[in-house]
Amino acid sequence: MIRKVSFLAIGVAIGAVCAGWAPQTLSTLSQGAYAAAADTYRQLNLFGDVFEKIRNDYVEKPDESKLIEAAINGMLSSLDPHSSYMDAKAYREMQVQTKGEFGGLGIEVTQEDGLIKVVSPIDETPAAKAGILSGDVIVGIDDESTQGLTLDQAVDKMRGAVNSTIRLKILRGAAKEAKEFKIVRDVIKVQSVRSHIEADDIGYIRITQFTEQTADGLKSAMEKVGAEVPADKFKGYILDLRNNPGGLLDQSIEVVNAFIDKGEIVSTRGRNPDDAQRFNARPGGDLSGGKPLVVLINGGSASASEIVSGALQDHKRATLIGTRSFGKGSVQTIMPLGQDGALRLTTARYYTPSGRSIQAKGIDPDIEILEDVPDDLKDRDDTKGEASLKGHLKNGDEEKTGSQAYVPPDPKNDKQLIAAVDLLHGVKHAAAIPAKAGANASGQAPTPSEGPMEAPAASPAPGSPDATAPN
Amino acid sequence: MGRGISYLAFGVAFGAAIVSYAAGGAPPAAIAGADQLQLFTRVFDKVRESYVDKPDDDKMVAAAINGMLASLDPHSAYLDAKALNDFQTTMKGEEFGGLGLEVMQEGGLVRVVSPIDDTPAARAGMMSGDVITAIDDTPVQGLSLKEAVDKMRGPAKTSVRLKVNRGANKEAREFTIVREIIKVLPVRSRVESGDIGYIRITQFTQQTYDGLQKAIAKFRDEPGDDKLKGYILDLRNNPGGLLTQSIEVVNAFVDRGEIVSTRGRTADQAQEYSARAGANLSQGKPLAVLINGGTASASEIVSGALQDLKRATLIGTRSFGKGSVQTVLSLGDNGALKLTTARYYTPSGRSIQAKGIEPDIKVRETIPDDLKGKVDSKGEASLTGHLKNGDEEKTGSEAYVPPDSASDAQLIAAVDLLHGRSPTASAKDPARGDD
Numbered sequence: 001m002i003r004k005v006s007f008l009a010i011g012v013a014i015g016a017v018c019a020g021w022a023p024q025t026l027s028t029l030s031q032g033a034y035a036a037a038a039d040t041y042r043q044l045n046l047f048g049d050v051f052e053k054i055r056n057d058y059v060e061k062p063d064e065s066k067l068i069e070a071a072i073n074g075m076l077s078s079l080d081p082h083s084s085y086m087d088a089k090a091y092r093e094m095q096v097q098t099k100g101e102f103g104g105l106g107i108e109v110t111q112e113d114g115l116i117k118v119v120s121p122i123d124e125t126p127a128a129k130a131g132i133l134s135g136d137v138i139v140g141i142d143d144e145s146t147q148g149l150t151l152d153q154a155v156d157k158m159r160g161a162v163n164s165t166i167r168l169k170i171l172r173g174a175a176k177e178a179k180e181f182k183i184v185r186d187v188i189k190v191q192s193v194r195s196h197i198e199a200d201d202i203g204y205i206r207i208t209q210f211t212e213q214t215a216d217g218l219k220s221a222m223e224k225v226g227a228e229v230p231a232d233k234f235k236g237y238i239l240d241l242r243n244n245p246g247g248l249l250d251q252s253i254e255v256v257n258a259f260i261d262k263g264e265i266v267s268t269r270g271r272n273p274d275d276a277q278r279f280n281a282r283p284g285g286d287l288s289g290g291k292p293l294v295v296l297i298n299g300g301s302a303s304a305s306e307i308v309s310g311a312l313q314d315h316k317r318a319t320l321i322g323t324r325s326f327g328k329g330s331v332q333t334i335m336p337l338g339q340d341g342a343l344r345l346t347t348a349r350y351y352t353p354s355g356r357s358i359q360a361k362g363i364d365p366d367i368e369i370l371e372d373v374p375d376d377l378k379d380r381d382d383t384k385g386e387a388s389l390k391g392h393l394k395n396g397d398e399e400k401t402g403s404q405a406y407v408p409p410d411p412k413n414d415k416q417l418i419a420a421v422d423l424l425h426g427v428k429h430a431a432a433i434p435a436k437a438g439a440n441a442s443g444q445a446p447t448p449s450e451g452p453m454e455a456p457a458a459s460p461a462p463g464s465p466d467a468t469a470p471n
Numbered sequence: 472m473g474r475g476i477s478y479l480a481f482g483v484a485f486g487a488a489i490v491s492y493a494a495g496g497a498p499p500a501a502i503a504g505a506d507q508l509q510l511f512t513r514v515f516d517k518v519r520e521s522y523v524d525k526p527d528d529d530k531m532v533a534a535a536i537n538g539m540l541a542s543l544d545p546h547s548a549y550l551d552a553k554a555l556n557d558f559q560t561t562m563k564g565e566e567f568g569g570l571g572l573e574v575m576q577e578g579g580l581v582r583v584v585s586p587i588d589d590t591p592a593a594r595a596g597m598m599s600g601d602v603i604t605a606i607d608d609t610p611v612q613g614l615s616l617k618e619a620v621d622k623m624r625g626p627a628k629t630s631v632r633l634k635v636n637r638g639a640n641k642e643a644r645e646f647t648i649v650r651e652i653i654k655v656l657p658v659r660s661r662v663e664s665g666d667i668g669y670i671r672i673t674q675f676t677q678q679t680y681d682g683l684q685k686a687i688a689k690f691r692d693e694p695g696d697d698k699l700k701g702y703i704l705d706l707r708n709n710p711g712g713l714l715t716q717s718i719e720v721v722n723a724f725v726d727r728g729e730i731v732s733t734r735g736r737t738a739d740q741a742q743e744y745s746a747r748a749g750a751n752l753s754q755g756k757p758l759a760v761l762i763n764g765g766t767a768s769a770s771e772i773v774s775g776a777l778q779d780l781k782r783a784t785l786i787g788t789r790s791f792g793k794g795s796v797q798t799v800l801s802l803g804d805n806g807a808l809k810l811t812t813a814r815y816y817t818p819s820g821r822s823i824q825a826k827g828i829e830p831d832i833k834v835r836e837t838i839p840d841d842l843k844g845k846v847d848s849k850g851e852a853s854l855t856g857h858l859k860n861g862d863e864e865k866t867g868s869e870a871y872v873p874p875d876s877a878s879d880a881q882l883i884a885a886v887d888l889l890h891g892r893s894p895t896a897s898a899k900d901p902a903r904g905d906d
Binding site: 065 | 507508510511512513514515517518519521522523524525526528529530531532533534535536537538539540541542543547549735736737740795798800802805808810811812813814858
């Protein structure tokens with residue numbers, strides 16, 4: 001259900017969230033800090049002086065909270081492209097995003113010519129039970145017209161506390177038959193993992209982002225796949241991380257652990273040596289039965305996705321197919337600021353098991369396969385990559401920029417997927433094999449809108465139509 | 472001389488600078504705003520403590536101040552000590568060590584608009600149209616105009632090597648030139664068509680009014696009071712400068728009446744400036760003012776006042792539309808703040824903010840094909856975060872002045888007007904003076 005750029009709709013910048021939740025630590029003065037205090041005081045004085053002059057002399061009465069917000073944003077964006085300030089609203093949205101659940105109705109909506117239109121109700125949700133249909137146009141929410149609302153605003157209105165009630169006015173079909181629905185909100189889980197059987201004997205698993213639900217979602221997906229294909233017939237897994245911008249660090253560790261039983265998965269290092277952390281596989285965490293694994297990556301695979309790809313590559317547990325990944329090798333920590341929102345601050349770099357940092361370099365696939373990009377999307381589908389972001393953390397001389405981030409809507413044309421299937425089937429020359437028309441059992445893998453829409457925010461989704469948002 | 476965007480070569484941001492220097496020293500910090508300041512301090516502390524690398528405190532605070540000021544409007548800015556020094560140099564019309572080239576950026580390279588007479592560049596044989604490709608072996612490609620200008624400047628008597636492509640077939644040349652002290656003259660003048668006093672003001676610096684006085688005095692000798700038909704005041708692509716100087720310039724053409732008024736949030740920002748009797752130097756001779764999309768700020772005060780007082784006929788295209796006043800507030804050793812403190816109003820009470828000034832006679836230049844679409848100034852109304860001014864905002868206009876004055880349609884129209892011919896007639900005047 002997270003078709004298209006759901007993370008944009010929920011306000012999270014992509015490639016940005018490899019977040020570890022740190023408790024709100026109070027500052028402990030280190031020894032050097034005392035001497036530095038006077039200088040810091042001078043800095044803060046200068047800032048206070050400027051703030052005061054603006055308050056007194058600006059041509060109009062300034063909005064003080066806006067001034068401070070702009071100052072904080074200016075300061076943080078001078079650090080690197082992933083450190084930022086979230087006001088209270090942005091912070092709430094980010095929590096929804098990482099939590100992977102919220103109170104809502106369970107419809108995926110899009111905006112078309114200013115109208116809010118239902119893409120589809122999600123199975124087993126209040127919206128589906130109430131009888132909302134794909135194609136319904138929502139014209140009113142709780143007696144308020146949706147005319148003039150942005151998609152975000154409409155989604156905000158539809159979300160709300162679990163067990164609260166909402167009324168929707170709807171126009172249905174070509175005849176625009178008017179209907180009204182009263183629906184009670186429930187907990188809606190954002191599915192970050194989708195799976196199906198590919199070519200009868202392969203478990204295809206796509207992770208769209210790393211939320212709190214991801215490890216559980218993966219576990220269910222692996223169980224489901226195992227139940228559908230007899231073990232003797234089962235050829236292996238395809239883990240599709242293309243255009244996955246990342247998410248929670250601990251979830252990425254769990255995902256790796258589902259395919260390996262021991263060894264280091266990732267380590268992080270901050271400014272203080274004490275902050276260095278090493279994450280190892282828990283024995284017994286491996287759910288894969290040692291079956292072969294192919295991981296699909298592209299220029300839109302970032303952050304937590306790169307932790308997974310990097311670890312599986314270093315352990316020689318998977319063959320990586322696709323194009324070079326984004327190259328975001330830093331970890332952000334979310335620091336709550338009470339009622340004032342939160343700080344997303346880069347606090348560490350991470351290193352793959354072999355000790356390499358992929359920051360501004362990305363991960364090169366073991367087998368590079370380029371997709372055929374339609375003419376109208378050419379040159380617009382490339383992610384520029386971390387190395388092209390202004391102010392990115394440097395990583396030596398051999399930085400590399402991004403790569404393609406296009407996934408063909410029709411899996412029949414998806415050369416990376418085809419190559420993965422061929423590899424698992426033991427077919428040698430991927431490119432020479434005719435497209436496996438109709439081999440896609442479920443017919444729904446990479447859903448039409450997935451591919452090009454989920455390019456990192458650094459390069460806005462190419463040709464993106466109106467964003468869709470689950471609510 | 473005045474082609475393209477020469478003010479950039481002097482490091483002045485476009486349309487940015489109407490400035491009155493105010494004495495520093497705000498009243499002591501009040502308690503109001505303390506909550507917000509505390510939030511900032513908390514974030515600052517967290518970054519210092521937890522950021523992945525040791526952050527640079529000075530840079531962080533400068534970025535915070537810049538972020539805060541940029542959120543106000545496009546003309547408020549923080550000037551660190553170096554930027555303040557550059558700014559003061561520009562406003563004083565002071566001299567600097569350099570070559571004497573007026574340059575503009577074109578296709579990522581730097582193109583010579585013209586070498587300034589009697590400077591090292593002119594003597595070395597640099598020519599208008601030369602494209603500079605390297606400075607001391609550093610390729611120009613990839614440098615901003617300001618960076619290129621900074622590289623060309625330097626202490627007097629030091630030398631610099633320029634690689635240049637000349638002409639259509641890009642003949643490669645190399646020049647080694649010794650820097651000298653270059654004086655930036657904000658006023659240039661010449662006798663046009665034998666009987667017109669042409670005065671171009673490139674910027675309103677502390678030297679501007681003096682320069683104008685001298686130019687007018689020169690015209691009394693040549694061509695002489697009897698023969699002088701009138702003045703052309705060329706303010707095209709003049710980005711502005713000091714408020715006080717713009718008032719003096721208007722006063723050189725009028726004897727009385729209000730010139731401009733300013734209004735801010737506080738009472739002491741409300742001021743009215745009127746002409747001093749006896750300061751009019753123009754003897755009532757007719758006056759044409761040339762304006763275009765690059766005419767901004769202090770230039771618009773001059774054009775607006777002369778138009779409202781019906782003292783001049785404005786010829787050209789709509790001006791930029793910057794109707795705000797910035798004050799430079801000192802921050803001691805830490806540079807200064809350039810803060811928008813007031814709006815200004817022309818004598819009739821209008822604000823030209825985000826609207827610009829419409830010429831009395833609209834005349835457009837013929838733009839060469841290769842520059843089409845590249846010479847329009849977007850105008851104040853197109854700047855993100857500009858101060859609003861009602862519903863009828865208007866964007867900028869063309870900012871192109873042909874390098875050869877024989878094909879300068881706006882100049883020709885002004886000459887025609889002063890000669891009593893219909894200004895739409897665009898006959899070339901072969902008798903124009905030297906450049």
